[in-house]
Amino acid sequence: MITNMRFALLLLLIFSAVHAQDVKHSMSLGVYYGFGNDIKNKDYNYSSRYFKLQFCTVIKESEKMKYEFLVQPQVDFAEHQLLNLYYVKVDVPNYQEKRLEYGKLKNIKNYSLNFGLIVSKPLSERLNVFMLASTGPMITDTETERLSKGFAFSSVLCVGFSLKIYNSILEFRPNFGHLSNAGLQPLNNGFNSVNLEFGLKVPF
Numbered sequence: 001m002i003t004n005m006r007f008a009l010l011l012l013l014i015f016s017a018v019h020a021q022d023v024k025h026s027m028s029l030g031v032y033y034g035f036g037n038d039i040k041n042k043d044y045n046y047s048s049r050y051f052k053l054q055f056c057t058v059i060k061e062s063e064k065m066k067y068e069f070l071v072q073p074q075v076d077f078a079e080h081q082l083l084n085l086y087y088v089k090v091d092v093p094n095y096q097e098k099r100l101e102y103g104k105l106k107n108i109k110n111y112s113l114n115f116g117l118i119v120s121k122p123l124s125e126r127l128n129v130f131m132l133a134s135t136g137p138m139i140t141d142t143e144t145e146r147l148s149k150g151f152a153f154s155s156v157l158c159v160g161f162s163l164k165i166y167n168s169i170l171e172f173r174p175n176f177g178h179l180s181n182a183g184l185q186p187l188n189n190g191f192n193s194v195n196l197e198f199g200l201k202v203p204f
Contacts, residue, residue, distance in 0.1 A: 028068075028169070028203040030054035036177065036195030043087050044146065046191050048078035048110075054201065056118065068118040072134060074154070076110035080191075082145050102145040110179070112138035112154035120162070132158040138179065148185035154178075162201070173197035 031053060038046035052074035059067040082088075082102040088095050116134025123129055135155040143149040158175035175197060180190030 026058045028056045028201050030056070030171070030199050030201035032197055032199030034195050034197030036193040039192045039194060043084040044080065044082050046078065046080045046193065048076045048193065050074055050076040064121065066120045070116050070118055070134060072114040072116070074112045074114065078108040078110060079105060080108055080144050081105045088145055098145070106142055106144065108140060108142040110138055110140045110154070112136055114154055114156065126164040128162045130160055130162060132156065132160065132173070143187065146187060146189040146191060147179060148181060148187040150185060152179055152181040167203065169201040169203070171199045171201060173199070
C-alpha cells in the first residue's frame with residue numbers, strides 16, 4: 001500500500017513538472033553537491049566535499065532582475081593536515097603534543113545552516129547569471145590548529161549560472177567559502193576555500 005502511494009506521488013510530481021512549464025513559481029527546492037580545496041599555502045592542506053539542500057522564496061521579480069531569499073542546510077566532509085608544525089608556537093601550552101596531534105591527517109564533519117540572498121539576471125529565455133551570498137551558524141566536530149571544535153560560522157560568496165530545462169533548473173556555482181568563529185572560541189584563524197558546486201533546483 002505504501003509503495004503504491006509513493007509510486008502515485010512520484011507520477012503526480014512528474015506530471016506536474018511536465019505540465020507546469022508556463023506557471024510562475026514563487027518558491028523552489030534544490031539539491032547540490034560541491035567540492036573544493038584551501039587557497040594554496042605552505043602551512044596546511046584542507047579539502048572538502050559537501051551536500052546541501054536549498055529552500056528559496058522570491059522576494060521581488062521583474063523582467064530584468066530577480067531577488068530570492070534562501071535557507072541552506074549543509075554537511076561537509078573535510079580532510080585537514082597541518083604541514084608546518086612550527087605554526088604552533090612554543091608559547092602554546094603543550095605545544096609539542098599539539099604539533100604531533102595537529103600534524104595527523106584528520107577527517108572533519110561540519111554541519112551548517114546558511115541564510116542568504118540570490119540576485120539573478122536573465123541572459124536568455126533559459127540562461128541566467130546570478131550572485132549568491134550567504135552566512136550562518138555551523139558546528140564542527142574536530143579541533144584543528146586553525147579552528148576550535150564546536151560553534152563557528154560558515155560564509156559563501158558565489159557567481160554562477162543556471163539553465164532552465166523544462167520545469168527544472170540546472171546550476172553551476174563556483175564559489176569562495178570561509179569558516180571561522182568570529183573570535184568566540186580560542187582558535188579562530190579559520191579556513192578559506194575555493195569550491196565548485198553543481199545542483200538541480202525545482203520551482204513549485
